[in-house]
Amino acid sequence: MSVRINPDQCIACTTCVVHCPVAEATPNFLGPRMIGPAYERFRLLGLAEDPSLHYCANCKNCDISCPHDVPVSSINMLARAEQCKKQRPGLRDWVLAHGELQARWLRLIPAGLKNFGMLNPVTRAVLDALGIDKRAPLPRFASQTFRQQARGFRQSGQNRKVVFFPGCYVDVYDPRTGLDMLWTLNRAGYEVIVPDEFVCCGLPMVANGFWQDARANAERNLATLARWREQGIPIITGCPSCALMFKTELPEFFPDLAEKHGLTPLEDAQEFLLDCVERGELRLESENRASLPELRVIYHAPCHLRAQGNGLPGLELMRRLPGVASRNADAGCCGISGSYGFKKEKYAIAQDIGATLFRTVRESGAHVAVSECGTCRVQILHGSELPCLHPVSIVRQRLEALNPA
Amino acid sequence: MLETTVVVIGGGATGMGTLRDLCMRGVPAILLEQGGLAHGTSSRFHGLLHSGGRYAVNDNESARECIEENMIVRRIGRQCVEETEGFFALTPGDDPAYVEPWAEACRKAGIDAQELDVAEALRLEPNLSPDIRRVFRVPDSCVDGFRLALHNAMSARRHGGRVMTYHEVTAIHQRNGKVCGVTARNSISGESLEIACQCVVNAAGSWSGRIAGLAGLDVAVSPDRGTLIVFNHRFTSRVINRLHPGADGDIFVPHGSITILGTTSTPTERPDDTTPTCTEVLRLLDLGEPLFPAVRQYRILRAFAGTRPLYTPGNAAGRKASRNFHVVDHAEQGLEGMVSIFGGKLTTYRLMAERVSDNVCARLGVHAPCRTADEALIPDPDQAMLRRAARYFPVQGLQLMADRLGDDLPDVLQQVELAGRAGESDGNPLLCECEMVSLAEIERVARDPSTHSLTDIRLRTRLGMGTCQGTFCSLRTIGALVEHGVPLELSPTDNVRRFLQERWRGLRPALWGTQAREMELGRAVYAGTLNLDGAANEQDN
Numbered sequence: 001m002s003v004r005i006n007p008d009q010c011i012a013c014t015t016c017v018v019h020c021p022v023a024e025a026t027p028n029f030l031g032p033r034m035i036g037p038a039y040e041r042f043r044l045l046g047l048a049e050d051p052s053l054h055y056c057a058n059c060k061n062c063d064i065s066c067p068h069d070v071p072v073s074s075i076n077m078l079a080r081a082e083q084c085k086k087q088r089p090g091l092r093d094w095v096l097a098h099g100e101l102q103a104r105w106l107r108l109i110p111a112g113l114k115n116f117g118m119l120n121p122v123t124r125a126v127l128d129a130l131g132i133d134k135r136a137p138l139p140r141f142a143s144q145t146f147r148q149q150a151r152g153f154r155q156s157g158q159n160r161k162v163v164f165f166p167g168c169y170v171d172v173y174d175p176r177t178g179l180d181m182l183w184t185l186n187r188a189g190y191e192v193i194v195p196d197e198f199v200c201c202g203l204p205m206v207a208n209g210f211w212q213d214a215r216a217n218a219e220r221n222l223a224t225l226a227r228w229r230e231q232g233i234p235i236i237t238g239c240p241s242c243a244l245m246f247k248t249e250l251p252e253f254f255p256d257l258a259e260k261h262g263l264t265p266l267e268d269a270q271e272f273l274l275d276c277v278e279r280g281e282l283r284l285e286s287e288n289r290a291s292l293p294e295l296r297v298i299y300h301a302p303c304h305l306r307a308q309g310n311g312l313p314g315l316e317l318m319r320r321l322p323g324v325a326s327r328n329a330d331a332g333c334c335g336i337s338g339s340y341g342f343k344k345e346k347y348a349i350a351q352d353i354g355a356t357l358f359r360t361v362r363e364s365g366a367h368v369a370v371s372e373c374g375t376c377r378v379q380i381l382h383g384s385e386l387p388c389l390h391p392v393s394i395v396r397q398r399l400e401a402l403n404p405a
Numbered sequence: 406m407l408e409t410t411v412v413v414i415g416g417g418a419t420g421m422g423t424l425r426d427l428c429m430r431g432v433p434a435i436l437l438e439q440g441g442l443a444h445g446t447s448s449r450f451h452g453l454l455h456s457g458g459r460y461a462v463n464d465n466e467s468a469r470e471c472i473e474e475n476m477i478v479r480r481i482g483r484q485c486v487e488e489t490e491g492f493f494a495l496t497p498g499d500d501p502a503y504v505e506p507w508a509e510a511c512r513k514a515g516i517d518a519q520e521l522d523v524a525e526a527l528r529l530e531p532n533l534s535p536d537i538r539r540v541f542r543v544p545d546s547c548v549d550g551f552r553l554a555l556h557n558a559m560s561a562r563r564h565g566g567r568v569m570t571y572h573e574v575t576a577i578h579q580r581n582g583k584v585c586g587v588t589a590r591n592s593i594s595g596e597s598l599e600i601a602c603q604c605v606v607n608a609a610g611s612w613s614g615r616i617a618g619l620a621g622l623d624v625a626v627s628p629d630r631g632t633l634i635v636f637n638h639r640f641t642s643r644v645i646n647r648l649h650p651g652a653d654g655d656i657f658v659p660h661g662s663i664t665i666l667g668t669t670s671t672p673t674e675r676p677d678d679t680t681p682t683c684t685e686v687l688r689l690l691d692l693g694e695p696l697f698p699a700v701r702q703y704r705i706l707r708a709f710a711g712t713r714p715l716y717t718p719g720n721a722a723g724r725k726a727s728r729n730f731h732v733v734d735h736a737e738q739g740l741e742g743m744v745s746i747f748g749g750k751l752t753t754y755r756l757m758a759e760r761v762s763d764n765v766c767a768r769l770g771v772h773a774p775c776r777t778a779d780e781a782l783i784p785d786p787d788q789a790m791l792r793r794a795a796r797y798f799p800v801q802g803l804q805l806m807a808d809r810l811g812d813d814l815p816d817v818l819q820q821v822e823l824a825g826r827a828g829e830s831d832g833n834p835l836l837c838e839c840e841m842v843s844l845a846e847i848e849r850v851a852r853d854p855s856t857h858s859l860t861d862i863r864l865r866t867r868l869g870m871g872t873c874q875g876t877f878c879s880l881r882t883i884g885a886l887v888e889h890g891v892p893l894e895l896s897p898t899d900n901v902r903r904f905l906q907e908r909w910r911g912l913r914p915a916l917w918g919t920q921a922r923e924m925e926l927g928r929a930v931y932a933g934t935l936n937l938d939g940a941a942n943e944q945d946n
Contacts, residue, residue: 006638006702006703007637007638008637008638008702008703008704008919009704009919010872011872011873011919011922011923011926012838012839012872012873012876012877012923013926014877033838034838037872038838038839038871038872040638041637041638041639041662041663041839041871041872042662042801042802042841044638044639044640044642044662045639045661045662046642047801047802047805048800048801049801050799050801051800068919068922
């Protein structure tokens with residue numbers, strides 16, 4: 001029996017339509033209310049799927065803005081799953097949904113060769129024909145995955161332990177952020193465990209309609225998480241999308257798995273670090289503060305972070321750093337939504353959605369942009385040409401500069 | 406002064422069916438209806454095309470008529486019927502000893518009732534109570550009573566019939582013991598109309614006692630009130646009946662995007678006693694729970710009530726009164742040319758029309774046979790036309806729209822193609838998103854001479870019958886109609902006010918939970934922002 005969400009909570013107030021970045025950018029999308037709860041009534045009636053369903057980016061601004069707690073985007077994702085059951089999504093969507101798996105297959109090939117293979121103009125033309133826009137900012141493979149590098153990272157003797165769920169983006173493309181997290185947690189006195197068993201959280205699979213794959217990954221991750229939970233070790237992630245997936249999506253999509261393994265919400269790593277600061281485990285201040293030039297950062301809150309209703313711990317962390325002037329861009333969605341903005345038919349929509357944010361970033365006079373989400377960072381760099389880092393990277397930079405080892 | 410051979414009184418399914426039948430046999434006829442199309446009971450019932458299972462034990466003959474007519478209506482009224490099939494489910498509260506006699510009675514009536522494994526039934530209908538003991542599947546179906554009346558009217562028109570809505574019959578004239586004409590009052594213009602005729606068919610349903618009274622006849626028709634609940638979504642895809650002797654609140658019917666639960670049964674004095682009450686709604690929820698345990702978690706869109714035209718010569722009442730129909734030729738009481746059809750139910754409307762037409766034709770000496778069971782009400786639209794329409798209408802809702810429009814589809818398509826050629830971008834937006842009704846469809850219906858108000862448009866298009874219950878679509882629609890210069894009887898403000906009041910009338914008895922929020926939003930938009938409740942001088946106070 002497949003899960004269904006009762007559409008009755010929606011009173012058609014259309015608040016979500018006003019907040020939907022996609023509906024604003026393209027008339028091809030009927031909008032969250034219409035595709036979500038309103039169309040759900042037609043799905044129950046047996047009507048064929050609305051052709052504009054695939055425009056939903058799953059950015060969750062509808063869920064955030066809904067005054068009646070309608071899980072609009074989840075209704076859309078469940079509908080997409082049903083649709084993909086009837087008609088398998090194409091190769092392009094498979095490629096975008098299974099980045100982690102491809103990285104594993106290609107593990108033995110040196111990164112330089114991989115990147116040359118993937119990012120040269122000929123391959124980009126082929127990918128473009130496949131439906132991945134040639135202008136899209138495809139990230140580069142790292143020379144070694146984060147987990148490979150973490151094994152060689154000498155953690156100084158610690159007695160407190162924390163489990164870190166890196167997320168595919170950090171693991172495959174951006175190990176540096178992962179290592180910065182390791183370094184900072186070490187600094188706070190934690191030994192960081194990065195289990196090999198973790199696989200992709202499954203959000204890209206859900207968004208691209210690979211429901212069974214998402215389920216298989218969920219099963220594997222929940223079983224692993226349950227083991228660490230039982231040992232009483234906190235589990236954290238620096239990626240808001242992974243956190244959202246474990247916190248709200250999995251129990252909604254796979255209630256049987258949640259029941260079987262119990263729920264293990266991943267704690268937000270930035271919030272965890274703030275707690276470390278509160279407890280005195282991590283010191284952000286230093287006596288020689290005057291010696292560092294001021295760093296101006298502009299912060300972008302990923303939609304999937306806002307969807308959790310946790311506040312903005314990453315920004316708070318920036319504000320606690322001495323000599324850092326941080327400002328919240330507060331300019332809406334960046335447009336990328338994971339793999340959405342890479343798709344040929346959506347690239348322009350994604351750029352259009354992100355335009356306000358890009359302008360805000362460009363005009364901010366900041367030295368660097370900051371955001372927790374990997375693909376948001378790629379998109380911000382692509383759209384505004386300002387480098388964009390994870391908050392923990394700024395923390396490490398400042399702490400290293402203030403307190404040279 | 407108009408002249409015709411037969412005047413049919415009553416624009417419900419039976420009256421329209423009779424008009425169609427007579428016209429197909431070549432008898433000139435005019436139909437008079439006091440309100441809009443199907444303003445009475447034909448639009449105020451479950452929407453259930455009975456398999457006959459419900460009547461099998463008590464009234465096997467009715468059951469046999471039901472299953473025969475059920476099969477015919479599916480065939481001729483494809484656009485009005487959704488072939489869902491139905492379940493009869495035995496709940497822990499029902500007498501298991503009823504099952505065998507019931508199954509035997511179904512066999513006798515020719516109703517194909519197959520027992521189904523409970524687990525399989527629950528797989529097919531996951532919201533059904535897991536406590537049910539036994540399940541039988543029967544050929545129940547769903548029927549749109551309003552559309553059935555409309556499509557009968559369209560078919561009758563094609564055969565030369567004439568339908569006059571908003572014409573209330575005020576007198577039936579006779580000369581030498583023979584009917585010679587009727588007087589009707591146009592309730593919109595107030596003008597009075599004389600029609601000379603040889604026969605009058607009284608097919609006024611719950612009002613048929615009153616019509617007979619106009620001719621000086623005393624007939625035992627007792628309106629019996631039934632209340633039903635409309636839920637916001639379709640939580641069952643089949644008709645679900647309780648397997649027990651017919652009682653209140655024991656049938657759920659999926660109907661397009663919604664589900665209907667009913668009914669109650671209480672005698673009433675007035676055929677238009679159709680305002681539902683909160684007590685009835687709460688009672689129906691109690692009664693519905695054994696079949697659908699989560700029934701209180703589903704949002705109620707509204708409640709509505711209708712009156713059954715029970716024919717009660719022996720003073721039987723309520724559920725004991727026969728659901729059978731009776732054709733009465735009033736020549737026996739000394740009035741030639743007047744025939745009434747009393748009682749009955751929508752499922753057998755065509756048979757009722759056939760019997761009454763047989764009677765009238767015999768009197769007129771017309772020997773043409775009845776053909777209403779052979780010819781479809783509306784010819785199927787050809788695929789090329791649907792492909793053309795797909796360019797302008799939401800493609801998944803296309804069949805729904807084509808079914809609603811019937812004969813009007815080619816016209817709507819032509820209009821929207823003309824607008825398209827004129828280069829109007831997005832010339833055909835959805836005005837009603839909850840039920841997927843576009844501007845072109847609404848405009849066509851609004852321009853129909855029989856349309857006078859937003860309510861008339863609603864009945865034909867389902868505008869305002871979905872989740873928002875008119876909150877968004879009524880303003881959009883009236884705005885579009887004013888912009889396009891479509892004349893309606895009332896001023897735009899009065900039109901919206903009356904439309905919303907009609908919608909709110911059905912909301913009030915179930916005004917809690919999400920639906921209360923919905924109505925508050927509507928009130929904020931219309932009473933708060935648009936000042937529709939007319940607090941014109943409140944600044945001065």
